[in-house]
Amino acid sequence: MLNLSNVETYYGQIQALKGINLEVQEGKIITLLGANGAGKSTTMKTIAGLLKPKNGSVEFLGENVTGLRPDQLLRKGIALVPEGRAILSSMTVLENLEMGAYHRKDHAVKADIENVMQRFPILHERQTQMAGTLSGGQQQMLAIARALLSKPKLLLLDEPSMGLAPLIVAEIFKIIKEIKDAGTTVLLVEQNAKQALKIADYGYVMETGNIIIDGKASDLIVDPRIVEAYLGRKSTSEQALVK
Amino acid sequence: MLLEQLINGITLGSIYAIVALGFTLVFGVLGIINMAHGEIFMVGAFVGVMTTGVLGWPLWLAFAASIVVTSILGYLLERMTLRPLRGKKGVSHLAPLISTIGVSILLENLSHHIFGAGNKPFRTEFAEISIEIGQVTVYIVQIVIFAISIILMIGLSIWLSKTKAGKALRATAENLETASILGVDTKKIITLTVIIASAMGGIAGILVGMAFNSVSPQMGLAIGLKGLAIIILGGMGNVKGAMVGGLLLGLSETFLVAYGDSGYRDAIAFIMIILILLLRPQGIFGSKMAEGR
Ligand SMILES: Nc1ncnc2c1ncn2[C@@H]1O[C@H](COP(=O)(O)OP(=O)(O)O)[C@@H](O)[C@H]1O
Ligand SMILES: [Mg+2]
Numbered sequence: 001m002l003n004l005s006n007v008e009t010y011y012g013q014i015q016a017l018k019g020i021n022l023e024v025q026e027g028k029i030i031t032l033l034g035a036n037g038a039g040k041s042t043t044m045k046t047i048a049g050l051l052k053p054k055n056g057s058v059e060f061l062g063e064n065v066t067g068l069r070p071d072q073l074l075r076k077g078i079a080l081v082p083e084g085r086a087i088l089s090s091m092t093v094l095e096n097l098e099m100g101a102y103h104r105k106d107h108a109v110k111a112d113i114e115n116v117m118q119r120f121p122i123l124h125e126r127q128t129q130m131a132g133t134l135s136g137g138q139q140q141m142l143a144i145a146r147a148l149l150s151k152p153k154l155l156l157l158d159e160p161s162m163g164l165a166p167l168i169v170a171e172i173f174k175i176i177k178e179i180k181d182a183g184t185t186v187l188l189v190e191q192n193a194k195q196a197l198k199i200a201d202y203g204y205v206m207e208t209g210n211i212i213i214d215g216k217a218s219d220l221i222v223d224p225r226i227v228e229a230y231l232g233r234k235s236t237s238e239q240a241l242v243k
Numbered sequence: 244m245l246l247e248q249l250i251n252g253i254t255l256g257s258i259y260a261i262v263a264l265g266f267t268l269v270f271g272v273l274g275i276i277n278m279a280h281g282e283i284f285m286v287g288a289f290v291g292v293m294t295t296g297v298l299g300w301p302l303w304l305a306f307a308a309s310i311v312v313t314s315i316l317g318y319l320l321e322r323m324t325l326r327p328l329r330g331k332k333g334v335s336h337l338a339p340l341i342s343t344i345g346v347s348i349l350l351e352n353l354s355h356h357i358f359g360a361g362n363k364p365f366r367t368e369f370a371e372i373s374i375e376i377g378q379v380t381v382y383i384v385q386i387v388i389f390a391i392s393i394i395l396m397i398g399l400s401i402w403l404s405k406t407k408a409g410k411a412l413r414a415t416a417e418n419l420e421t422a423s424i425l426g427v428d429t430k431k432i433i434t435l436t437v438i439i440a441s442a443m444g445g446i447a448g449i450l451v452g453m454a455f456n457s458v459s460p461q462m463g464l465a466i467g468l469k470g471l472a473i474i475i476l477g478g479m480g481n482v483k484g485a486m487v488g489g490l491l492l493g494l495s496e497t498f499l500v501a502y503g504d505s506g507y508r509d510a511i512a513f514i515m516i517i518l519i520l521l522l523r524p525q526g527i528f529g530s531k532m533a534e535g536r
Contacts, residue, residue, distance in 0.1 A: 012332065048424055070423040079424070086421040088414050099414055102407065103426035150426060 001026040001185055002047065002078075002154055007056035009046045016042040018209040019056065024154065029176065029186045031196040031217065033230055034206035040189045041083050043206070044158045047187070048080035049073040061153070075103050077153030081160060083189075085143040089132025093123055096131045096142055100149030109149075116145045137168035144175060148184070155179060158189045173199055193230040197221040205230070246379050248501045249494075254385045254454060256493020257392030261447040262466055263473035263485035264399060265440035271416035271480035272436045274336075278343040279320060280444050281467020282350035287313045287445025288458040289354055292363050302367055309445040317441025320346055321434050347463065354460040362459045365452035388450045395443065396486055403482065412436055416480060465509065472512035476519050478529025487527065491515075 002024035009017040016039050024030045032040050045051045047058060049070040057066045060076060070080070088096050097116060101109045117124035120141045126134060131142060140160055147155060157176065161169040169192065177199050180186050190196035197203055200217040205226065213225060220226050262284060269277040287309040294305040324342040328334050372383045403409040414422040415432045423429050451466070452458045473492055477484020492515065496508050519526060 050420060050424065069428070070420075071426045071428045074424065074426040082421075082424065086418065086424070088417050088421060090417050091410070091413060095410055098407075099410060099422075099425045099427075102411065146425070 001061060002187070003059040004043075004047070005057050005059075007043075007046060007053045007058065009042050009051050009053045011042075016209055017046065017053070020206075020209075020211055022204055022211065022214075024185060024187050025202070026153075026185050027180070027183065028201040029180050029188060029199055031188045031190055031200035031203045032206060033190060033193045033196065033203060033226075035229075036191075037208075038206040039209045040206055041158055042209075044080060044082070044156050044187070044189060047073075048078060048082075048156055050080075071103070074150055074152075077151075078156065079147040079150045079152035079154070080156040081143045081147045081158060083158040083162065085136075085139050087131045087134070087139045087142060089130060091131060092128055093131050093134070093142060094127040096146050097123070097127075097149055100146035103150065112149055112151075116149060120145055137164050137171075140164065140168075140172060141175075144172075144179075148179065152184060154185045154187065156187050156189075159191060160188070161190065161192050161195070169195070193226070194221070197226075244378060247381075248497055250379070250381060250385060251501075252494035252497035253490065254388050254493070255497055256490035257389055257396075258447055258450045258454060258489075259466075259469060259473055259493050260486045260489025261392055261395055261443055261450070262470040263477065263489045264396070264482065265444045265447070266470045266474050267477070267480055267482060267485040268412075268436050268440040268443075270474065271482075272412065272433055273325065273339065275340045275343070276471060277320075277437075277440070278340065278467065279346035279350065280343075280440065280470065281463035281465075282347040282354075283313050283316050283320075283441045283463075284444040284448040284451075284466055285354060285458070285460060285463035286316060286350060287448030288365070288452040288462065289358060289363070289448075290445070291449035291452050292365050292458050296364070296366055306446065306449055309449050310442045313441045313445030313448075314438045316350075317438040318434065320441070321437040325437070326430070326433075347467070351460050351463060358460060360460065362457040365456050365458055367453055370453065370456060384453050388454055391446065391450060395446065399443075400482065408432075408435065469512045472516045474526070475516050476526060478526030481526065481528045484526055484528035 004020050004022040007017055007020040008015060020043055022043070032043060034040050042051065046053050049068050049072065052067050057064055059065065060078060065073060065076060088099065091099070097113050101112065117127065122138055123142060123145060126138070131139065134142060144160065160172050160176070164172065173195050176186060176188060188196055188200065197217045197220055203215065203217045203220045204211050205213040213220070213223070215223065265280050266277060269275070269280070290309040290312045291305045294300040294308045295302060300308070320343070324346055325339050328338045328342060367384065370384055373380050374383070403413060411422065411427045411432050412435070414425065415427060415429050419429050451462070469492060473488035474485055476491065477488030492512055495511050499505070499511060500508050
């Protein structure tokens with residue numbers, strides 16, 4: 001569905017992506033792991049059109065979409081929930097949802113907004129409030145709900161669990177699973193490698209602008225290199241808890 | 244007479260509010276003060292003088308002509324002097340501001356060249372018509388100005404809060420990147436914003452011409468600085484702030500002239516800037532963050 005080949009993206013003179021090759025298959029959850037500063041967000045922004053790659057190409061549904069603007073890519077079916085959520089804080093919750101369906105011209109928008117608010121009752125409750133007044137977890141739900149209202153074929157989620165309480169994190173992962181089951185392909189960037197690999201079908205690991213490992217999620221979760229680098233400390237502390 | 248001064252103040256204030264709205268819309272979306280806005284306003288006023296005075300067109304047609312001319316100016320301003328500087332590497336964030344200063348100098352001198360220095364009278368058939376309500380004299384022109392201003396302000400507010408394009412404008416004003424990933428063609432919205440702001444400037448130009456019965460190539464600078472004072476007072480990029488700030492300035496100027504020293508009239512705006520920057524730098528309605536636009 002999505003194919004990145006040899007993508008190189010720069011910030012001025014600084015090269016953040018050094019030739020990324022990545023494939024996302026339809027109907028799957030693909031996760032992108034890696035330490036802070038590895039280039040995960042840069043990859044997501046390049047796919048969504050916020051950054052233009054200097055070299056390489058991005059192909060979506062068999063079409064070369066390299067260098068298109070974000071609004072053009074959204075119309076093709078790629079929606080991004082950026083790191084830090086990017087809520088429109090001076091607009092109401094309802095207006096944020098309406099902006100999610102901005103490009104749609106069909107008549108199901110209203111019904112879809114109703115449905116989304118049914119799925120996230122808190123958004124229904126708070127619909128007339130400024131979105132900036134929501135808590136972090138609520139804002140993340142709003143950001144995801146808003147992106148879903150564009151009816152994307154591919155949903156890009158950049159660290160959706162960042163800074164949220166464990167209970168909310170579990171809820172977010174549940175939602176991501178639901179989104180996949182409803183037929184939307186997901187590319188998920190996560191710090192929380194273990195949880196991400198649990199729901200993902202395939203995973204990539206980045207380091208300083210390169211993809212260093214990729215494989216089936218079920219293989220990665222037991223891969224010693226990954227366990228050591230990304231699951232290590234956490235799993236030993238969990239083992240300590242068990243003992 | 245207090246009531247008469249109140250009416251004068253509100254009339255003047257509502258014109259100021261419309262000028263300030265043009266500033267605030269552009270500031271909200273682009274983050275710069277459009278220093279050419281005053282001169283676009285001046286061109287709008289001259290279009291009014293030419294069409295009514297020389298060509299003898301009816302007033303409504305003069306408004307239409309002014310809107311068309313200033314909209315085109317707004318479009319050219321964005322396409323030729325602002326967009327080429329946007330998002331370019333190595334371009335200072337002050338560059339677009341300086342670019343608008345260039346346009347303002349160009350427009351002022353152009354109209355100086357075409358129309359000559361000095362004031363031109365603005366004649367409308369009902370400029371002299373007034374009605375007496377008890378002791379109070381009200382000019383029809385004042386009522387027209389006030390009505391047009393109110394319609395513009397309410398219209399703009401409804402457009403911003405209820406329509407798809409208005410919401411896209413607010414989203415773009417809050418965060419360009421976010422708006423773009425939600426499917427907003429931000430280039431289009433920015434162009435639209437500059438056009439709307441310029442057209443409002445053109446309307447305000449005719450209104451000022453009617454209110455003071457004169458226009459001059461220099462009028463843009465004075466009103467531009469006042470518009471700037473108003474949005475600093477009301478809160479940069481804040482629509483409500485522009486309206487309230489405009490009315491406040493119009494009222495205080497009028498009352499100073501009536502009951503104080505008229506020589507200080509033009510100083511009020513700048514005293515207001517100094518006070519507000521000392522006491523509440525974000526403006527009356529501004530918040531410290533980018534909220535509340
Ligand atoms: N706006 C920027 N300007 C310059 N360098 C940046 C910018 N954003 C990110 N970088 C750099 O690019 C690299 C990758 O960053 P990023 O993609 O945000 O990493 P991740 O999301 O994996 O934490 C880092 O070295 C970071 O410092
Ligand atoms: Mg990141």
